[in-house]
Amino acid sequence: NAGVTQTPKFRVLKTGQSMTLLCAQDMNHEYMYWYRQDPGMGLRLIHYSVGEGTTAKGEVPDGYNVSRLKKQNFLLGLESAAPSQTSVYFCASSRILAQTDTQYFGPGTRLTVL
Amino acid sequence: AQSVAQPEDQVNVAEGNPLTVKCTYSVSGNPYLFWYVQYPNRGLQFLLKYITGDNLVKGSYGFEAEFNKSQTSFHLKKPSALVSDSALYFCAVRDDTDKLIFGTGTRLQVFP
Numbered sequence: 001n002a003g004v005t006q007t008p009k010f011r012v013l014k015t016g017q018s019m020t021l022l023c024a025q026d027m028n029h030e031y032m033y034w035y036r037q038d039p040g041m042g043l044r045l046i047h048y049s050v051g052e053g054t055t056a057k058g059e060v061p062d063g064y065n066v067s068r069l070k071k072q073n074f075l076l077g078l079e080s081a082a083p084s085q086t087s088v089y090f091c092a093s094s095r096i097l098a099q100t101d102t103q104y105f106g107p108g109t110r111l112t113v114l
Numbered sequence: 115a116q117s118v119a120q121p122e123d124q125v126n127v128a129e130g131n132p133l134t135v136k137c138t139y140s141v142s143g144n145p146y147l148f149w150y151v152q153y154p155n156r157g158l159q160f161l162l163k164y165i166t167g168d169n170l171v172k173g174s175y176g177f178e179a180e181f182n183k184s185q186t187s188f189h190l191k192k193p194s195a196l197v198s199d200s201a202l203y204f205c206a207v208r209d210d211t212d213k214l215i216f217g218t219g220t221r222l223q224v225f226p
Contacts, residue, residue, distance in 0.1 A: 042216040042218040103160070106157050
C-alpha cells in the first residue's frame with residue numbers, strides 16, 4: 001500500500017514551457033486535491049475532484065488545469081509556466097465523507113520556473 | 115468566511131519541556147479542526163482532529179490539542195518535547211464546502 005505518490009519529485013522549467021504532474025493513490029479514495037505550498041502562505045487549494053470524471057476550482061486555479069480520467073489518478077497541468085508558479089505542489093486524497101475525514105498527502109513536487 | 119490563524123512563525127523549546135503551538139479559528143457553525151505535521155522534504159501527515167465531543171483530543175506521537183470554544187482556539191500541546199518533534203505544524207479548519215483551509219504554519223524547533 002503506497003498511499004499517495006507523486007511524479008516527478010523535482011522539475012525545472014523555462015517560462016512558457018508546459019508540464020504535467022501526476023498523482024496516484026491506491027486507497028480507493030473518492031476525493032483528490034492539488035495544493036501549492038509557498039513560504040509564509042501555508043497550503044492553498046488549486047483544484048480538486050470529488051470523483052472520477054469530475055473536477056472543480058479551488059482558491060488559486062488560474063494557470064492550471066486538471067483531469068481525473070481514472071479514480072486513482074489526478075493530473076495537474078501547467079500549459080505555459082510562469083515564474084510565479086515556482087512552488088512545492090502537494091497532492092492529497094480522502095474518502096467520500098470529506099467533511100470530517102483525514103486527507104492523505106503525497107511527498108510533493110518541487111517545481112522551479114526560470 | 116472561515117479562517118485559521120497561527121500567530122507564531124516559530125516556536126523554540128528545550129527537549130523535555132512542554133510545548134504549545136497556537137491556533138485560532140473563525141467559522142460560521144460547528145468547527146471541524148485539524149492539525150498536520152510536515153517533516154523536512156515530506157508531505158503533510160495527519161496528527162489529530164476535533165469534530166465533536168471531548169475538548170481534549172489525543173493524537174499521534176503523544177500530541178494532544180485542546181478545543182476552546184469561547185476563545186476560538188485549538189492549541190497543539192505535548193507534555194515533553196523531543197528533538198524529533200522539530201517540524202512544520204499546520205492547523206486547518208474545514209470550510210462549509212468541505213475543503214480544508216490551512217494556517218500559514220508554525221516551525222517548531224526543539225533543542226537538545
